[in-house]
Amino acid sequence: MGNSFSVKPHKDKTTKKVTVVPPPKILGVGINGKVVECEHRATGEKYALKVLRDVPKARREIELHVAASGHAHIVAVLDVYENAYNDVQCLLVVMEKMEGGELFARIQERGGTAFTEREAAHIMRDICGAVAHLHSMNIAHRDIKPENLLYTEAGSRGQIKLTDFGFAKRTNESEPQGLATACFTPYYCAPEVLGSEKYDKSCDLWSIGVVMYILLCGYPPFFSAHGLPMSPGMKSRIKSGHYTFPSPEWDCVSQAAKDLITKLLKTDPAERYTIDQVMAHKWTQTLTRLPDTPLATAVNLEKTEWPEMQDEMEKTLASMRVDKEDIHIKSLAESKNRLLEKRKAAAKVDP
Numbered sequence: 001m002g003n004s005f006s007v008k009p010h011k012d013k014t015t016k017k018v019t020v021v022p023p024p025k026i027l028g029v030g031i032n033g034k035v036v037e038c039e040h041r042a043t044g045e046k047y048a049l050k051v052l053r054d055v056p057k058a059r060r061e062i063e064l065h066v067a068a069s070g071h072a073h074i075v076a077v078l079d080v081y082e083n084a085y086n087d088v089q090c091l092l093v094v095m096e097k098m099e100g101g102e103l104f105a106r107i108q109e110r111g112g113t114a115f116t117e118r119e120a121a122h123i124m125r126d127i128c129g130a131v132a133h134l135h136s137m138n139i140a141h142r143d144i145k146p147e148n149l150l151y152t153e154a155g156s157r158g159q160i161k162l163t164d165f166g167f168a169k170r171t172n173e174s175e176p177q178g179l180a181t182a183c184f185t186p187y188y189c190a191p192e193v194l195g196s197e198k199y200d201k202s203c204d205l206w207s208i209g210v211v212m213y214i215l216l217c218g219y220p221p222f223f224s225a226h227g228l229p230m231s232p233g234m235k236s237r238i239k240s241g242h243y244t245f246p247s248p249e250w251d252c253v254s255q256a257a258k259d260l261i262t263k264l265l266k267t268d269p270a271e272r273y274t275i276d277q278v279m280a281h282k283w284t285q286t287l288t289r290l291p292d293t294p295l296a297t298a299v300n301l302e303k304t305e306w307p308e309m310q311d312e313m314e315k316t317l318a319s320m321r322v323d324k325e326d327i328h329i330k331s332l333a334e335s336k337n338r339l340l341e342k343r344k345a346a347a348k349v350d351p
């Protein structure tokens with residue numbers, strides 16, 4: 001299997017630099033299994049270890065994560081090992097250990113200390129820096145969500161970093177032309193209309209808009225009344241791009257911030273800002289001159305129904321991802337296209 005990262009045998013004591021000290025300390029659980037703490041055998045330094053089944057999808061995740069790994073705001077991958085457990089071939093990814101937890105948990109934990117728009121802009125600048133790096137390498141992350149934004153350490157020295165490349169994709173690889181609309185309902189614009197490269201990247205920009213919105217008020221957009229459980233109407237609001245900047249929490253937020261959010265949450269990916277436009281936008285450029293007024297973020301975060309919000313964000317991101325392997329061309333029999341009805345009828349009579 002071709003890949004551009006080096007895999008070391010885990011059983012070989014000369015190459016195996018890390019070890020898991022029993023009982024394993026679980027750092028987090030994801031769809032692919034657990035992430036556990038491991039220790040550098042020589043220095044005792046702590047790292048995070050993610051174990052993935054050795055399948056092509058995992059190789060792609062690791063390859064893209066390794067490629068992106070040099071950036072200050074992307075979780076670093078230090079080593080990749082291979083090993084078999086109960087005859088199942090696995091890849092072991094050693095990453096820097098993120099000790100500071102997830103983005104919004106950290107804001108919530110601040111208690112009385114007010115969170116300001118200026119701070120929000122600093123966080124967004126770091127996240128956008130990571131995305132600009134990825135997009136310049138023609139990699140779309142396609143799974144930017146609060147759970148994948150982690151801090152290196154607790155306290156003011158902690159740095160925010162993006163992780164989990166499970167849905168990342170190279171955007172400059174050629175896709176078969178004209179297939180994507182065969183039976184798909186993509187997110188408002190067929191990828192081939194925009195070009196699959198811009199389409200895949202635009203998914204990250206939508207996520208950036210959602211994260212920025214939550215940072216500035218403490219609840220997700222597309223909520224009719226924040227703090228209330230997710231209503232069935234939320235999905236349709238996402239689809240129609242229907243959201244507002246309710247009073248009073250948005251009253252003290254700058255016009256520039258609202259303008260940028262509006263450009264990011266466009267339902268048509270062709271109209272959505274690119275990462276370069278975000279970096280050049282007034283709000284991103286005037287960091288230190290942004291208002292220092294306390295925001296309602298921390299208070300509102302406590303009221304937000306996170307599991308439902310996460311679920312809805314996940315579903316929306318899934319609907320935006322269109323992959324070659326997901327594309328299924330309907331057979332003539334399956335098709336409900338009226339223009340093809342005649343052909344079906346003809347096929348029935350033709351021997």
Ligand SMILES: Nc1ncnc2c1ncn2[C@@H]1O[C@H](COP(=O)(O)OP(=O)(O)OP(=O)(O)O)[C@@H](O)[C@H]1O
Nearest residue numbers: 027028029030031032033035048095096097098164
């Ligand atoms: N480098 C790290 N340091 C500390 N904790 C981590 C690290 N990487 C991941 N985690 C924790 O493990 C959880 C799962 O990790 P990750 O998102 O990479 O796995 P996944 O199986 O691909 O998950 P998902 O269900 O989000 O797709 C994260 O939400 C986080 O809490």
